[in-house]
């Protein structure tokens with residue numbers, strides 16, 4: 001396996017989380033007896049360009065087509081983030097009726113729905129969720145984004161002033177074709193904005209559960225700058241944002257179009273300080289991941305010894321990394337509870353935990369709730385208490401503990 005950015009063949013593998021099925025492949029009942037494909041979930045560090053990445057890339061048609069049941073509008077955090085992003089972009093880059101905005105991985109159209117009606121928009125997304133955007137009359141192309149798609153759009157509809165790719169840029173397997181597509185579609189003064197989960201937050205927050213098969217690269221700023229440089233593009237601004245437990249948003253343009261912000265040098269300095277360019281940081285992280293698993297399992301086993309009931313709260317993709325890595329099955333959790341989700345009625349990939357509607361938690365009153373979307377604990381815990389849940393909460397990361 002070569003580095004996904006610089007082609008270095010000498011990668012340092014520091015973490016192996018075992019074999020996992022795709023994290024969003026929630027199963028229907030009739031699929032439970034069929035063989036479930038699994039793939040090694042291993043992470044490497046490139047000492048040349050500093051990119052942290054998976055060593056095994058699964059075919060995207062397996063990962064992102066019929067099994068993908070995630071909808072952006074179900075996350076209050078993302079809804080707010082996108083509405084702020086679009087209003088900032090509109091102001092900062094003076095968007096008007098002549099402009100064209102594209103969202104790659106547009107899902108159910110939540111981001112695009114924030115643009116003023118006079119701005120022409122287009123979503124590009126092959127997933128099931130794209131059907132929801134089409135139902136809402138948001139123009140959407142149900143295809144993977146690549147050079148070919150970009151050429152087609154560019155000829156038919158023109159070049160884009162804004163291209164956004166949120167929580168998708170780390171998932172792209174054919175990176176070269178994707179990058180060429182961005183370059184092709186970007187207007188002279190166009191801006192490409194990408195948001196991805198941020199490596200600095202993953203390491204400091206022990207967010208190993210944000211590692212999953214769909215997520216091929218774990219970006220810090222330095223390798224991103226290098227990647228865009230390879231295609232004659234320039235990162236001219238960057239900022240840390242709170243989504244997904246900490247993300248990095250970067251702004252990219254054609255060379256020398258916008259002045260380079262001081263934020264860039266500042267973030268690079270922070271990354272150096274956090275050890276993100278050194279192998280040892282990742283070896284230490286891997287060690288701590290193992291310790292975290294041991295500690296969590298001690299908590300769960302001691303509760304089960306007392307014959308108490310535990311349910312999982314939420315069924316996010318990251319939850320499946322945690323469940324499968326720690327092997328938390330139906331002997332430990334009765335079910336996973338979700339709100340307004342297409343996942344309700346299905347079974348979690350790997351551990352085959354049933355996903356039920358959240359209302360079950362209030363009627364069953366299990367003794368403990370394991371918070372799988374633990375990055376949102378400050379929102380979820382008070383909400384569940386307010387709705388009448390009387391049990392205790394188990395927070396799995398960064399240090400597993402029972403919330404008193």
Ligand SMILES: [Zn+2]
Nearest residue numbers: 003006046049
């Ligand atoms: Zn590299």
